[in-house]
Amino acid sequence: MILARLIFVLTLLAMSVTSTSMPDSISGQKACPIVRIEAERLPDMNMARSGHSAFVVNGEVTVVGGHTSGFVLTPTAEYFKDGEWHLLQTVYPHDGGFSVVLQSGKVLVAGGFKDNLGIGQSYEVEMYDPVAHRFDGFGCLDQKRASATALELDSGRVLITGNWYADDGMEIFDGHHRFSHLKPIRQPRYLPQLFRTSDGDVMMVGYQDNRGKPIDTLLIERMKGEAFRAPLFDTWRILLCEMPLHGDDSFIGDREKGDYAYLLPVRNKDGQVAIAEVRDTVFSLLPTDSQVPTTSQWGVVHYYSPFYADRPHQRGYVMGCDSTGRQYALCVDYAKKPAQLTLYHTDPLTETIALTIPVMTDDGNLILTGIKPAINYNFNFTPTPQVWQLRFYDDAGATSSASAWWWVLGIAVVLVLLLAGLILWKRRRVESEGIPANSDTLLMQRITQLMEEKQRFKDPDLKISDVALELNTNVRYVSDCIKNVKGCSFTQYVNGYRIEHAQKLLREQPDLKISHIYLSSGFSNDSSFFRIFKSVTGMTPNEWKKQQND
Numbered sequence: 001m002i003l004a005r006l007i008f009v010l011t012l013l014a015m016s017v018t019s020t021s022m023p024d025s026i027s028g029q030k031a032c033p034i035v036r037i038e039a040e041r042l043p044d045m046n047m048a049r050s051g052h053s054a055f056v057v058n059g060e061v062t063v064v065g066g067h068t069s070g071f072v073l074t075p076t077a078e079y080f081k082d083g084e085w086h087l088l089q090t091v092y093p094h095d096g097g098f099s100v101v102l103q104s105g106k107v108l109v110a111g112g113f114k115d116n117l118g119i120g121q122s123y124e125v126e127m128y129d130p131v132a133h134r135f136d137g138f139g140c141l142d143q144k145r146a147s148a149t150a151l152e153l154d155s156g157r158v159l160i161t162g163n164w165y166a167d168d169g170m171e172i173f174d175g176h177h178r179f180s181h182l183k184p185i186r187q188p189r190y191l192p193q194l195f196r197t198s199d200g201d202v203m204m205v206g207y208q209d210n211r212g213k214p215i216d217t218l219l220i221e222r223m224k225g226e227a228f229r230a231p232l233f234d235t236w237r238i239l240l241c242e243m244p245l246h247g248d249d250s251f252i253g254d255r256e257k258g259d260y261a262y263l264l265p266v267r268n269k270d271g272q273v274a275i276a277e278v279r280d281t282v283f284s285l286l287p288t289d290s291q292v293p294t295t296s297q298w299g300v301v302h303y304y305s306p307f308y309a310d311r312p313h314q315r316g317y318v319m320g321c322d323s324t325g326r327q328y329a330l331c332v333d334y335a336k337k338p339a340q341l342t343l344y345h346t347d348p349l350t351e352t353i354a355l356t357i358p359v360m361t362d363d364g365n366l367i368l369t370g371i372k373p374a375i376n377y378n379f380n381f382t383p384t385p386q387v388w389q390l391r392f393y394d395d396a397g398a399t400s401s402a403s404a405w406w407w408v409l410g411i412a413v414v415l416v417l418l419l420a421g422l423i424l425w426k427r428r429r430v431e432s433e434g435i436p437a438n439s440d441t442l443l444m445q446r447i448t449q450l451m452e453e454k455q456r457f458k459d460p461d462l463k464i465s466d467v468a469l470e471l472n473t474n475v476r477y478v479s480d481c482i483k484n485v486k487g488c489s490f491t492q493y494v495n496g497y498r499i500e501h502a503q504k505l506l507r508e509q510p511d512l513k514i515s516h517i518y519l520s521s522g523f524s525n526d527s528s529f530f531r532i533f534k535s536v537t538g539m540t541p542n543e544w545k546k547q548q549n550d
Contacts, residue, residue, distance in 0.1 A: 032290035032341045034297075039327065039346035040531075042387040045078050045369065046087040050383035051118070053099040053244040054359040054369050057107055058130040059525065061359055061367050064109055065094030071117045071380050079133065080367075080387075082514050083530035083540055091137035092124035096146040098244055100158055105130065108158060108173065111145040118380065121146040121166050125179070142171040142179045151194045151202060151247025159202055159223060159247075161185065162192045163210050170204075170223060186227050187219045193238070193306060194247045196260045197280045201225055207238040220281075230283040232266075232276060239265040239273065239318075241306045243357050250307040252316070252334055253279075263307040263334060265292075265318045273303055275318075275332055275339070287338035296345060298324045304355055307332070310364045313393070317366060319358055325350035329366060329390055349388060356388075363525075366390040394491070444485045446471050447478065457497035460524040464490045498522045499536045502529070506545045514541060 045063065052066030064077040073093035078085045090109070097112030107128040114120030123140035141160070148162035150173075158173040159182070168188035173179050189206035196202055202223040209215055218233040253261035262278040263286060273292040274285050294301055305319035314335035320328035325348035333340040349371060356368040371386040450456045450467060459466075467490075468475045482493050502521040505512055518529035530540060537544050 030290050032293050032343055034293060034343045034345060037329070037344040037346060037390055037392070039349060039368075040389040040391060042080070042367070042389055043084055044385040045085045045387060046385070047074060047076060047078070048370070048383045048385045049074060050370050050380060051095045051113075052357065052370060053094070053097060053109070054357050054367075055099055055101050055107065055246065056359055056361055057101050057128075058105065059362060060130065061361065061369070062107075062128075062130070063357075063369050064090065064099055064107075064128070065097050065112060066370070067093075067095040067113075067116070067118075067380070067383070069382060073113065073116055077128070077135070079130070082526055085387075086133070088133055088135065090135045091126045092122070094122075094124070096164065096244070097122075098145075098148050098150050098160070099128075100150045100152055100246065102152055102158075102175075103156060108150070109135070110141055110150075110160075111148050113146045113164075114144070118146075120144075121163065139177050139179060142181050143167065143169060147191050147244075149192050149194055149245045149247060151196075153202070154200075159194065161194070161204055161221075162189050162206070164190050165211055168210050170221075182223070185221055187215065187221060189215075191241065191243070191245060193245060193250070193264060195262045195278050196248075196251075198258045198260050199280075203278075203281065205238060207240050220283075228281070232283040232285070236266040236268050236274065236276065236285075239267050239303055239306075241304060243305065243355075245306055249360075250309055250316070252309050252311065252314075263309070263316060263332065265303055265305075265307060265330075267303075275307070286332075286334065288332070288341050289336075289338045290341050292330060292341065293343050296322065296326075296328075296343070298322050298326060301328050301343075302353065303328075303330065305358060308358060308360050308366070310360060313364050317358075319356070319366075319368075321353050321355065323353050324348050325354055327354070327356070327368065327388075327390070331392075344390070344392075346388075346390070349386075361527075364393045366392070440481045440484050443471070443473070443477065443481045447481065451494070451497050455501075457494045457501070458520065458522045460519075460522050462494060462522070494522070495532050496536070499533055502533065502541070503537075503544065506541060507548055510545060510549070517541070 047068050049066035049068050052063045054063045060079045060081050062077065062079040066074060068074045073095045075090045075093040077088045077090050094109055094112035097110055100108045102108060109128055110125040112122050114122045121144035123144045125139045125141060126135045126137040128135050145163045147164040148160055150158050150160045152158050156175040159170065161170045162168060168185045170182040170185060171179055172182045188210035190208045190210050190212055192204045192206035194202055194204055204221040207214060219227045220230055221227045250262045250264055252263055253259040260280060264276050265273060266276045267273050271294060273294055275288060277284055277286040299322050301320045301322055303318050303320040307316050307318055309316040315331055315333045318330040320330060327346045327349055329344045331342040331344060354371050356371045358366050358368050361367055368388040371384050447467060450470060456462055464475050464478055468478045479490055482490055486493055498521045502517050505517045505520065518526055523529040533541050
């Protein structure tokens with residue numbers, strides 16, 4: 001009876017997912033899964049801005065420059081810490097400027113438009129110290145630039161190229177104070193992408209010239225060698241990406257092994273999108289298990305970003321949107337052969353098509369800064385301060401997105417075949433594991449003792465397997481016991497102790513720094529602490545502390 005019910009439920013689930021999520025397959029490939037993901041609204045930035053650059057440094061999401069309402073330059077920056085945005089003054093405005101996080105931990109920020117409305121270019125350069133949260137102006141570019149791209153080389157020097165409505169060329173920052181001309185460019189570009197090669201060279205490619213016009217015959221320029229053509233670009237073109245880039249955002253290789261590889265989205269004349277692989281000087285299409293979807297059930301998907309690599313998890317994303325205001329993230333699991341594609345989508349974030357500048361966090365999630373609705377091209381005059389997070393991983397590093405349809409179908413068969421054997425195995429092993437059957441109360445007492453007497457919840461890396469090992473039992477017993485007795489998961493149970501301890505510190509030692517509180521309570525970072533605290537209490541830590549004082 002149990003087996004029959006399981007088969008029935010899994011069959012309905014698989015039919016439901018495949019019928020609502022999958023477009024028809026094309027050219028013999030299986031259809032790409034289209035999966036909904038939650039978009040978490042984070043606190044708004046202090047200023048509405050667009051045309052800014054965004055990066056993560058010192059564990060903090062940081063935005064620099066851009067323009068605010070009315071297409072007016074803003075000489076400001078902001079960093080996200082302790083659940084809020086902190087406003088900083090920059091030395092110069094950098095609307096359409098570039099930024100590079102250096103090996104030293106500091107950030108080079110330079111260039112941008114000279115005047116409001118995106119007019120002219122600038123020479124202006126400054127250095128950001130993320131520890132002191134301070135900007136210092138120190139020099140000027142060799143030539144004025146806007147919409148340029150930069151890449152730090154292994155030597156500590158920085159290669160800079162790209163421009164908007166002005167001459168282009170390559171220049172080098174020596175890593176200290178001086179910027180100097182390196183070599184001319186045969187094909188000027190707007191927001192070029194930069195790719196290293198194993199011989200120490202750097203290639204430059206782009207879709208548009210320095211006046212925003214598509215480039216018909218694409219040349220790959222080189223820092224050291226001669227320019228050349230790649231056969232791939234006879235039929236494919238680089239996807240149009242109108243946002244600031246960082247040189248190594250799309251790097252998927254291994255420098256220690258001399259493997260220099262990148263991914264970038266491309267499009268053909270028929271509008272089909274694909275993922276290209278750049279390996280040294282070879283450009284080719286990446287084999288994928290399905291075609292890239294260009295439509296969903298809500299309409300056309302407009303892809304608008306380069307590839308953002310999440311190297312620790314060996315996957316990455318290309319951002320997209322549609323006319324309903326939904327955001328899309330095309331996930332490419334490039335470690336699989338062929339690469340596995342999944343298209344994630346949110347519910348509508350705005351009332352119409354919207355572009356945003358994404359940044360990859362250290363834990364593999366995407367932060368979207370400055371959502372800007374594209375209404376008759378007026379988004380440059382009406383940016384927003386909105387910030388959203390697409391959370392692909394929970395605090396333990398496990399994937400938190402919905403499972404793909406093909407996973408359900410495969411697991412359904414395995415579960416049905418193993419269920420009968422699992423029941424028999426469990427009955428035979430129950431006594432040998434040291435925990436008698438029907439002893440949830442006894443096991444819960446031992447788990448509680450670990451938390452309350454040994455305070456194991458203070459270990460930010462605590463896993464359910466660690467608890468099972470200490471109690472000489474197995475993970476399944478611990479998980480089932482907590483679920484049966486407490487009605488929650490292991491993670492929720494441990495986080496309950498962490499939040500309770502944090503509340504005690506906030507109440508008894510209100511002068512403690514928030515960083516000391518969340519680290520002492522077992523949280524590994526401030527973002528997870530603030531998110532979980534609010535989900536448990538309905539308030540931020542500061543709001544909760546104020547309520548206690550009142």
